[in-house]
Amino acid sequence: xxxxxxxxxxxxxxxxxxxxxxxxxxxxxxxxxxxxxxxxxxxxxxxxxxxxxxxxxxxxxxxxxxxxxxxxxxxxxxxxxxxxxxxxxxxxxxxxxxxxxxxxxxxxxxxxxxxxxxxxxxxxxxxxxxxxxxxxxxxxxxxxxxxxxxxxxxxxxxxxxxxxxxxxxxxxxxxxxxxxxxxxxxxxxxxxxxxxxxxxxxxxxxxxxxxxxxxxxxxxxxxxxxxxxxxxxxxxxxxxxxxxxxxxxxxxxxxxxxxx
Numbered sequence: 310x311x312x313x314x315x316x317x318x319x320x321x322x323x324x325x326x327x328x329x330x331x332x333x334x335x336x337x338x339x340x341x342x343x344x345x346x347x348x349x350x351x352x353x354x355x356x357x358x359x360x361x362x363x364x365x366x367x368x369x370x371x372x373x374x375x376x377x378x379x380x381x382x383x384x385x386x387x388x389x390x391x392x393x394x395x396x397x398x399x400x401x402x403x404x405x406x407x408x409x410x411x412x413x414x415x416x417x418x419x420x421x422x423x424x425x426x427x428x429x430x431x432x433x434x435x436x437x438x439x440x441x442x443x444x445x446x447x448x449x450x451x452x453x454x455x456x457x458x459x460x461x462x463x464x465x466x467x468x469x470x471x472x473x474x475x476x477x478x479x480x481x482x483x484x485x486x487x488x489x490x491x492x493x494x495x496x497x498x499x500x501x502x503x504x505x506x507x508x509x510x511x512x513x514x515x516x517x518x519x520x521x522x523x524x525x526x527x528x529x530x531x532x533x534x535x536x537x538x539x540x541x542x543x544x545x546x547x548x549x550x551x552x553x554x555x556x557x558x559x560x561x562x563x564x565x566x567x568x569x
Contacts, residue, residue, distance in 0.1 A: 311474045312415050315369035321390045323437075326420040329391040334433065336360050337424060341431050350395045353426050354385055363388045370415050374470055377486045383412050392421035401425050401432055409436040411479040417441060440559070445475030448560045455564040456551075459491070459518045463553060464564050466490060476559050480528050483557065487524065488516060501547050515549070524553040537567065544569045 321329075340356050358364040367382040385393035394409045401423060409421045413436065425432035450468055457464060470486060488497045500512040501523070515523040529536060533556060544552055544567060556563040 311373055313371045313373070314416055315371070316365055316386055317389045318386070318416055318418065319390050320418055321420070323420060326391055329387055330420075330422050330435075333357070333361065333385075333387055333391070333393060333422070334424075334431075337426070337433075338431060341426055346397075346427055346429060348397070348426075350384070350397050350426075353397075354395055357385065361387070365389075370412065372415065372474060372482060374473055374486060375490075377489045379482065379485060381412065381415065383416075390418070392416070392418060394421065394423050396423070396425045397427040398425055399427060401434065406434075406436055407479065410438060410477075411482075413438050414440060414442075414445065414475070414477050440477060442475050445477050445559065446472050448476055448558075448562055450562045450564065452564040454566060455553075456566045458522050458551060458553060458566065461490060463487070463518065463524070463555075467555060467564075468562065471557070471562060476557055476562070480526060480557075484516070484526050487526070491516075491518060491524075501549060503546055504548065505546060515547075518553055521548065521550045522553060523549055523551075524555070527554070527556045528558070529556050530558050533563070537565070540567055 336357055340353055344353065344356065354366050358366055365386045367384065368386040370381045370383060372379050372381070383392055384395045387393065392409065392412050394405070394412070396405055405423055409423050413419065413421050419437060419439065421436045423434050423436055448471065452464060455464060467487060470483070488494055491497045497516050498514055499517050501515045502509050503511045503513055518524045525540065527536060540552055540554065550569055552567040554565045554567055
């Protein structure tokens with residue numbers, strides 16, 4: 310089983326989730342009024358668990374594929390059905406929403422809430438999805454401009470990975486899985502010399518398939534041409550021979566080899 314949730318979970322409809330969220334947020338507002346806005350996330354979560362029954366903190370979610378293992382921790386799971394992610398930041402961003410969506414997809418749940426306690430008034434918003442694993446493993450692959458440059462057959466292995474755990478998850482999850490497949494961070498993440506003309510102007514770390522071939526994963530749904538243009542400009546200022554680029558959209562996986 311590629312995903313193992315360390316808690317009993319159950320899917321609920323929007324109405325039942327709204328009832329749970331109402332009860333939770335009532336406590337969150339009271340905690341914020343009493344404690345103020347300058348504590349870290351853990352303090353607010355611990356106080357919520359003290360006040361409200363059925364609150365599980367840092368519920369583990371383990372993702373595995375072959376020898377790869379990684380574990381996420383859900384901030385707050387209420388009643389086995391409602392995911393809450395607590396933040397103490399200046400403002401919520403798309404990255405925070407993506408993190409919560411990743412938890413929903415892994416757990417095959419539909420509803421969550423993102424809560425930020427740093428502002429003077431609690432910032433909160435719903436995060437919802439209708440996608441299920443069956444939807445996320447139904448994709449097509451496009452590899453007309455791909456040349457296999459790795460001994461481990463990156464394209465076949467990566468397609469198998471996605472067929473198992475699905476698209477739509479956290480980009481770092483896919484990056485880490487492929488990095489381990491290629492030998493681990495110590496081997497894969499290496500400094501590459503950056504050049505202008507024939508002069509070296511610095512170094513930047515890349516993830517490498519081979520000593521002179523990098524790989525790059527993206528989750529773009531648009532602006533692929535712009536990304537390719539800038540990736541080629543970057544490539545032209547290194548001694549790398551190619552970048553193996555994989556773009557993971559929900560229903561289309563594009564494999565492309567960019568050469569120098």
